[in-house]
Amino acid sequence: MSESDIVLSVSGLRKVFGTQVAVDDMNFELPAGKSLAIVGESGSGKTTVARMIVGLEKPTAGTIIACGRDRSKPSRNGAERKLRGREVQIVFQDPYSSLDPRQTGADLVDEVLRVHHGGSGDERANRVAELAALVGLDQRQMNAMPKALSGGQRQRVAIARALATDPRVLILDESVAALDVSIQAQVLNVLADIRDQRGISYVLISHDLAVVRQLTDEAIVMQRGVVVERGVTSELLDNPQHPYTKLLRASVPGPGWTPQRARERAAAV
Amino acid sequence: MSIEILDPVAEVIDNAPANRRIPKLGFLGWLSVAVIALALFLAIFGPMLAPYDPTLSNLSYSNVGPIAGHPLGFDDQGRDVLSRLMAGARTTIFGAAFVSLIAIFVGTALALLTAWFGGKTDTFISAALDVLFAFPGILLAVVAAAVFGPSLLSAGLALSIAYSPYVARVLRGAALKERAMTYISALEVQGFGAWRLTLRHLLPNISALIVAQGTILFGFAMVDLAAISFLGLGVQSPNADWGVMVSEGKTSLLQGYPLVSLSAVVCIVSVVAAVSFLGDRLESNSRGGNR
Amino acid sequence: MSELLTVTDLTVRLKMDSGMREVITGTSLSIAQGEAMGLVGESGSGKSMTAKAIARLLPDGAETLGSVVFDGVDVLALSGDELREHRAQVAVVFQDPRAHINPVRRIDDFMTESLRTLRNVPKGDARTRAATALEEVGIDDPAKRLRQYPHELSGGMLQRVMIATALLSEPRLLLADECTTALDVTTQAEVMAILDDLRRERGLSMLFITHDLELAGAVCDRTTVMYAGQVVETREARLLHGDPLHPYSAALVDARPDIDSTADRLRAIPGRPLSAFEAPSGCRFATRCSFAQDSCREHEQVITELDGGFVRCERAIELRGKVREGAHV
Numbered sequence: 001m002s003e004s005d006i007v008l009s010v011s012g013l014r015k016v017f018g019t020q021v022a023v024d025d026m027n028f029e030l031p032a033g034k035s036l037a038i039v040g041e042s043g044s045g046k047t048t049v050a051r052m053i054v055g056l057e058k059p060t061a062g063t064i065i066a067c068g069r070d071r072s073k074p075s076r077n078g079a080e081r082k083l084r085g086r087e088v089q090i091v092f093q094d095p096y097s098s099l100d101p102r103q104t105g106a107d108l109v110d111e112v113l114r115v116h117h118g119g120s121g122d123e124r125a126n127r128v129a130e131l132a133a134l135v136g137l138d139q140r141q142m143n144a145m146p147k148a149l150s151g152g153q154r155q156r157v158a159i160a161r162a163l164a165t166d167p168r169v170l171i172l173d174e175s176v177a178a179l180d181v182s183i184q185a186q187v188l189n190v191l192a193d194i195r196d197q198r199g200i201s202y203v204l205i206s207h208d209l210a211v212v213r214q215l216t217d218e219a220i221v222m223q224r225g226v227v228v229e230r231g232v233t234s235e236l237l238d239n240p241q242h243p244y245t246k247l248l249r250a251s252v253p254g255p256g257w258t259p260q261r262a263r264e265r266a267a268a269v
Numbered sequence: 270m271s272i273e274i275l276d277p278v279a280e281v282i283d284n285a286p287a288n289r290r291i292p293k294l295g296f297l298g299w300l301s302v303a304v305i306a307l308a309l310f311l312a313i314f315g316p317m318l319a320p321y322d323p324t325l326s327n328l329s330y331s332n333v334g335p336i337a338g339h340p341l342g343f344d345d346q347g348r349d350v351l352s353r354l355m356a357g358a359r360t361t362i363f364g365a366a367f368v369s370l371i372a373i374f375v376g377t378a379l380a381l382l383t384a385w386f387g388g389k390t391d392t393f394i395s396a397a398l399d400v401l402f403a404f405p406g407i408l409l410a411v412v413a414a415a416v417f418g419p420s421l422l423s424a425g426l427a428l429s430i431a432y433s434p435y436v437a438r439v440l441r442g443a444a445l446k447e448r449a450m451t452y453i454s455a456l457e458v459q460g461f462g463a464w465r466l467t468l469r470h471l472l473p474n475i476s477a478l479i480v481a482q483g484t485i486l487f488g489f490a491m492v493d494l495a496a497i498s499f500l501g502l503g504v505q506s507p508n509a510d511w512g513v514m515v516s517e518g519k520t521s522l523l524q525g526y527p528l529v530s531l532s533a534v535v536c537i538v539s540v541v542a543a544v545s546f547l548g549d550r551l552e553s554n555s556r557g558g559n560r
Numbered sequence: 561m562s563e564l565l566t567v568t569d570l571t572v573r574l575k576m577d578s579g580m581r582e583v584i585t586g587t588s589l590s591i592a593q594g595e596a597m598g599l600v601g602e603s604g605s606g607k608s609m610t611a612k613a614i615a616r617l618l619p620d621g622a623e624t625l626g627s628v629v630f631d632g633v634d635v636l637a638l639s640g641d642e643l644r645e646h647r648a649q650v651a652v653v654f655q656d657p658r659a660h661i662n663p664v665r666r667i668d669d670f671m672t673e674s675l676r677t678l679r680n681v682p683k684g685d686a687r688t689r690a691a692t693a694l695e696e697v698g699i700d701d702p703a704k705r706l707r708q709y710p711h712e713l714s715g716g717m718l719q720r721v722m723i724a725t726a727l728l729s730e731p732r733l734l735l736a737d738e739c740t741t742a743l744d745v746t747t748q749a750e751v752m753a754i755l756d757d758l759r760r761e762r763g764l765s766m767l768f769i770t771h772d773l774e775l776a777g778a779v780c781d782r783t784t785v786m787y788a789g790q791v792v793e794t795r796e797a798r799l800l801h802g803d804p805l806h807p808y809s810a811a812l813v814d815a816r817p818d819i820d821s822t823a824d825r826l827r828a829i830p831g832r833p834l835s836a837f838e839a840p841s842g843c844r845f846a847t848r849c850s851f852a853q854d855s856c857r858e859h860e861q862v863i864t865e866l867d868g869g870f871v872r873c874e875r876a877i878e879l880r881g882k883v884r885e886g887a888h889v
Contacts (some may be wrong), residue, residue, distance in 0.1 A: 037323060041747075054458045055458065066749055076715045081462070082460035083460070084460060085460030090454075090458050090531060092457065097450045098451040100452045100474070104476060112456075115460070150603075152832055153832075161455065162455075181812055182811070182812065182815050182829035183602075184316045185815035185828035186828040186829075186830075188817065189825055192825070207744065209745075209819050211817055213817060213819055213821075213822055214817035214823065214826065248746065250749075251745040251746045251748065251771065253774045254774050254820075255777065255778075256778075257774075258778065258779075259752035259753035260749065261754070
């Protein structure tokens with residue numbers, strides 16, 4: 001794989017809050033069109049990694065390079081900020097707080113397009129319709145206020161917003177975790193389709209190993225800010241090596257699963 | 270790709286009462302609206318509609334009670350009380366509106382600044398506000414009168430400055446909460462600038478609280494301006510003002526003619542009550558229905 | 561097995577802005593002494609409202625029809641002291657422990673309050689009992705935990721405190737409402753193991769409410785699936801996953817990604833979950849069901865017994881063994 005195929009590269013990434021090391025020495029490379037999972041439980045630092053990549057948190061040390069440009073320092077001006085916005089986007093977990101309650105989906109996407117590209121009203125309207133079709137929302141839903149939409153529909157609007165500027169990388173920060181099972185499957189399918197059509201790359205931040213298996217090619221397991229295991233997702237889940245990965249895998253209920261207390265489990269692993 | 274989305278609930282919700290344009294106010298709410306409308310009408314047209322010259326005194330009518338053509342009688346200087354009430358509405362209402370608008374503007378600006386930048390900006394502005402909190406509005410107005418001479422303008426400005434910390438403190442909390450919403454983060458990641466985010470997204474989402482704060486302040490301002498005029502540091506006699514009328518009425522009051530003070534007090538209290546009630550109602554409506 | 565709890569034909573309507581809205585329609589279920597019943601469904605299915613009706617925790621102005629009988633007593637008719645006694649016997653553990661605990665009071669106060677005030681247990685005794693209960697849910701050094709404040713404990717630890725507190729009133733039925741949903745998976749496994757042990761040791765009955773069919777399947781004896789305010793299937797928990805009777809149960813199993821294999825495409829259920837008051841007439845799942853035909857939409861569906869389970873689908877016999885394959889189409 002050549003250098004130019006890497007759309008996101010993170011090296012030596014570190015974040016310290018006060019005396020707490022949230023992320024320590026994180027490294028990975030994400031090729032175009034591939035998907036990477038960052039797996040961990042609360043306090044593992046996985047969300048902090050996501051926030052640093054999109055610029056909502058400033059790294060203590062390390063570099064983040066997206067589409068060949070360094071984004072580990074705050075952007076110097078509006079143009080650079082917008083350029084970064086066109087390279088990497090994010091979809092958050094909570095579909096209820098992630099939309100402005102006073103703006104319809106269509107207005108939201110239109111505003112993003114206007115800020116980035118300008119263009120005529122007609123051009124933007126066409127693009128809004130195109131994005132709505134991509135995420136599976138009809139006209140009426142795009143023109144509804146967020147409070148009239150269900151959680152799954154709101155999350156589709158959030159995905160449309162993130163895709164409006166055609167980013168190369170999309171960070172999915174637990175984006176399907178809060179959705180009902182039947183809706184979660186719809187959104188995961190939409191995400192898979194978008195990847196096939198657009199060649200976009202995903203970084204999926206998740207604690208849900210089944211979702212990770214469904215959507216990603218490679219996975220990184222984090223525990224207390226440190227990467228404990230990484231590899232091809234299917235191999236990592238079928239044959240975990242690190243004790244923590246084994247513990248995570250063994251905690252997932254399924255047919256034949258019986259819950260065990262930590263002590264018994266530690267003995268079994 | 271075809272995912273069929275069947276969604277009857279969106280229709281159900283579209284017709285829900287939470288969405289209708291006319292707010293649900295109840296009888297007292299609409300009564301408040303009526304009182305405010307009347308007050309505004311008087312503030313604009315009162316001086317022109319007053320049946321007699323509000324400053325023309327005729328000592329032979331001093332402290333004469335209601336007679337034909339003068340339903341509220343005369344004050345101790347023999348001026349028509351109804352005319353003075355109507356003429357005084359302008360300075361009283363617009364004075365209070367001026368004070369609350371300036372306080373809301375300054376307070377909102379400070380709240381948005383602290384919420385947006387956080388960190389040191391927040392600490393600095395909050396500390397400065399704490400210092401201002403130590404000065405009661407009236408005291409500041411007295412100082413202003415001493416320095417710039419007694420006038421409605423200096424009293425009003427002093428009150429505005431004294432009120433803005435209250436506004437800033439209340440709105441800061443709301444703005445911080447809104448700032449932490451992920452929709453703001455998502456738009457930040459899009460590369461939106463601070464101006465667009467605060468003015469087009471953050472501000473509209475705390476607007477209900479701003480309106481509510483404004484109405485509460487309006488009530489305070491009316492009472493405080495009246496008190497300042499009562500002390501002789503605001504509107505100057507012989508100009509009519511409700512606060513001045515309460516003050517001037519005290520001599521009549523002592524002589525057994527309460528109507529002068531009383532009519533002005535009733536006007537002040539009803540407008541203050543109406544505005545506060547409406548603000549309260551609007552705020553609780555918006556809290557119930559927004560998200 | 562003798563039934564400890566029998567819910568028969570329970571219908572609940574709640575007072576909302578726009579009038580009374582039905583949230584549960586004709587729900588029936590029973591739990592035997594020592595049995596764990598899973599209650600599975602998506603948003604609006606009415607699973608939480610069922611639990612609230614059993615514990616008599618419905619919001620003001622709620623209307624209930626049908627009956628809830630706990631240990632021979634009609635729960636819906638209780639009031640005053642009898643109602644308090646009922647709530648002591650039926651303990652509830654909710655999803656978010658932090659929302660149900662006073663943050664400025666010590667764990668000690670929180671745990672012993674009802675013992676001291678309702679049962680007049682002396683403070684020292686109450687504290688000893690609280691410490692024993694904490695040990696029972698696997699918390700080390702209970703004396704130290706009792707002195708701490710809620711914010712000093714992790715979510716998993718706090719949820720164990722909630723369970724221990726529920727145990728203090730010596731309940732016979734535990735209503736666990738999504739009580740592990742907010743926890744990390746490793747903590748979830750731990751809490752589930754504790755609940756499992758308690759059930760065996762104390763003969764506690766349990767209604768385990770969850771959106772996670774596999775979790776219910778792993779820890780419950782039987783599972784009830786609800787959709788749009790109705791029970792659509794009740795079946796032995798270990799069979800529900802591999803051999804469901806109702807198309808909705810099958811679709812739920814199929815929609816979940818599999819941790820052991822990557823599907824080409826997930827078999828999503830079209831549309832979104834409905835609440836009872838928005839459901840269509842006839843079969844409530846018909847709008848999303850891949851097996852629906854005209855007759856399904858025309859008739860109200862009734863619960864029938866099939867292969868040791870209960871199912872609300874007129875095509876259940878005809879589709880026996882095919883509902884999961886059918887979803888592949």
